[in-house]
Every structure is written in C-alpha cells, then in structure tokens.
Amino acid sequence: MFVQLPVTAFICATLVLVPLPWHWRAGNISTIAISLWLFVGNIIYGINAIIWGNTVQNIAPVWCDITTKLEVGSTVALPAAMFSLCMHLERIAAIRDLNLTHSKKRCRQMVESALCFGVPLIYMALHYIVQGHRFDIVEGFGCRPTIYVSIASIFLIWVPPLVFSLGAGIFAATAFSHFWKRRALFSKHLKNTGSALTPSRYFRLMSMAIVEMFFGLLVTILNMWWTMRPGLRPWISWENVHSNWLEVAYFPLAIIPPSELAWTFALWFTIPIASVFFFLFFAFGRDAVKEYGATSRWIRRHVLRVQDRPSPGLYPLINLARPCNMPQSSNIDLRNKKKGTPTGMPYSTSPCHIDPARGTGPLKSDCAPALPYTSPPASSYFKYQEQYSRGSDRDGRPSGMHAV
DSSP states (O other), rough: OOTHHHHHHHHHHTTTTTTTTHHHTTTTHHHHHHHHHHHHHHHHHHHHHHHTSSOOOSSHHHHHHHHHHHHHHHHHHHHHHHHHHHHHHHHTTTTTTTOOOHHHHHHHHHHHHHIIHHHHHHHHHHHHHOOOOOOOEETEEEEEEEOOOOOIIIIIIHHHHHHHHHHHHHHHHHHHHHHHHHGGHHHHHHHHHHOOOOOOHHHHHHHHHHHHHHHHHHHHHHHHHHHTTTTOOOOOOOOTTTTTOOOOOEGGGGOOHHHHHHHHHHHHHHHHHHHHHHHHHTTSSSSHHHHHHHHHHHIOOOOIIOOOOOOSSTTTTOOOOOOTTTSSSSBBBOOOOOSSBBTOOOOSSSSOOOTTTTTOOOGGGGOOOOOSSSSOHHHHHHHHHHHHHOOOTSSBBBOOOOOO
16 A cells, blocks of 8 residues: 555645635635645545555445546546636736626626536546446556547547647736736726736736646646557447446556556646645735634634633723823913923822812712822923813913823
C-alpha cells in the first residue's frame, strides 16, 4: 500500500474547501464548481487507495461504476469551469456586465451551471460509446475508467477538454486586453459594474484560471499521447466494441512495467496538484484571512464555549462627566493662568463637594467620582474650553464647560 496516496488526497480535499465560503457568498458558480469537482476527485482517490491498497479483488463493483464515471466527468468539468470563469471575467472587463439586473444575473448563473455541471453529465453519458469494458482495478490505486482507443475516442474524450482549455485561453487574453485599455481606472470600473470583485480578487481569479488552464492542457495532451502510443484500434461495429462490456481487468503491481507504474503515479497526482494551485491562489488573500478569523471565533464561542473579552479602553479611569467638586454653574476666570487652580473654583478631594457660601451643591445625578490625581492647572481649561464650551456670557466667559 502506498501510504502517501490517501494522506495526500485527503489533505488536498480539505484544502480546496478552505476558500469555498467566500466563493459561495459571492455567487461565483465557476469557482464553486472547481472546488467541488476537485474535492470529489480527491475523496475518490483517497478511498480507492485505502480499499485497494494491497489487493485487486472486485470488492465494491457499484462504487467503481459510480466513481469511474465521476472521474471521467472531472476530465472535462475542470476545463469547462475554467472556460466559464474566463468568460465571466472577460464580460466584466468589457463592461458588458454594467448595471446587471437580478434576472440577467440569474441567467448568467444558469449558463455557468450548465457549463460546469451539465456538460460533464453529457460527457459521462457519451463515454459509454467508447467504453470497451466495465472498469480496471489497479493495485494500490483502485478502480480506473477504461477507453476503447479509436478515432471515436479522440473526438469524444480528448477533443472537448482541449476545446474548453483553448476557449478559456482566448477569453483570458481578451480580458487582459480590456484591462490594459482601462488599467488606469480599472478599480473604479469594477465598482461601476456592480460586481463584488476588487482588483486583487479579479487578478487572483484570472491568474488561477490561466495556471489551471495551461496545466490541464498539458495533462490532456500528454495523456492522449501516452494512451495512443500503441496505435489506434479499428472501430468495426458497436457490438464489437462492447462485446466484453461486463469484463473487469485486474492489474497487480507485479505485472505492471516500471514505466507504466510511473505514468500511473503521474496521472494520479494531477488532481492533488490542481488542488494545491487552487488553494494557494485564495488561501492567503484578505478575504481568506477574514474567514479564518470568523471561523476561529465561531469555534471559540460555540465549541469551546469561551466568551470574547471586551478590550479595555485607553483611559478606563477618566470620566467625561462634570467632576463632583465643580459647581453646576461656575464662573471660572480662565485668563488667570499664573495660579495653580482657576479663580473662583473651590476644589476638593471629596466625592461630592458642597460650597457652604453658596448653600447649594450639585445634584447627585450630576456628580462624578473624584479623579485619582490632583487638580489640573489652569492651562488645561484653556484647551478644554475650545473643545467643550457651548457658549459664553456677556463677559466673554464660558457659561457651560465640562472638563476632564
């Protein structure tokens, strides 16, 4: 058993789900489809590597029937999703999505859903035409789909991914051309389109689509070349191609040549590598960092039952209310700056001072606790007078002032 295969597959399956919440809220069908198809492919690879790690017995035939079709569907699903994404990015850059209404947005999402999920379903159905037998079981890797290598398989299996990859490249080049024309005002242009994209998000999506497109194009061409090395088989008739359709071929490691085994490893790692590319383009952006923080807070509150502590204020002891020892209506000579305390202001350290000469004092509701420091100099009141005074009397003195 190759232990590294299931470990790699399950790690990559987890990685592609990390940026999924942001894409879900943004309503980006193409990136959601890429994440889901990569997740499904990695899960299938990981489970197969565990079940058939040391055997080639047909342990789960129904599982193999389902998963081999999904593997075939992912062959065209990823290029189709890249094509859909590049088409959407080109539409934004070309101002064709300006003032997009809800109905138009819904129509666009339906087209993207058809490309990302409908096309793979049709592709899986067409695979039956060139499916020479049920499936193969390779020791250490599990069940694998089969293809009757002929002229029909070229057009039905290998041409569609190439067409979608080339189409994605054309849309990407056109989008870059539109960007270059509007590069000075591109940020404002994105806001005018009503899109939730920012320039950094736009370029991450574009870069990811281009990298995945070239990687998929390279893998498809190499796979087609390796498969057709022995030559094409003749297409005699439907009955001839499907004469042994229920057959299951078994390949123990002992009979696999080293070159074939190396190529099997290389093909197996294409899905994990594409998953790592997808993760790297979105895992370290500002949106991803916000998601990490929100997830950690949710786990701390709902799983660990730890409440967030309120952050203390910068000056917790300072109260902006009027001090207790300041009369409610005081005439303070702010122009006497030489004395330590303002003229006419009886300061005290008692929490609520009452002036015996006046016979009155501040109301209890107006009192604030005495501050734990000495009375400020008169210069402080000049500064606070400019900030907190609300008027002046006839002598030019403040009629209502609150000092800290």
